[in-house]
Amino acid sequence: MPQMAPLSWLLLFIVFSVTLVLFSIMNYFMVVPAAPQGSSSQFQTQAFNWKW
Template identity: 45%
Template sequence: MPQMAPLSWLNLFIYFIIIFMMFNIMNYFSLIYNNNNIKKNMEKKTIMWKW
């Protein structure tokens, strides 16, 4: 398609890859984990074996 030649497919590809990576980075770093809940649930439970 000669009408699309000035669009430069490599630039368009790089543009979409940058947008995709920024979207993934923003989603990854927007999550906040509460580590306090993990420590409370990690209590050691002993099992009394009746051999």
């Protein structure tokens, strides 16, 4: 029936949108970042003496 065509287009849009979102989420969370190699204390802290 031609009257049902808009519902069909809406259903297709929803299915493709959900598929795109799920695919993007899976691609984002499947990559495991490598831990940085090096010394644990990279930042040097200095003691400040504030003389008011």
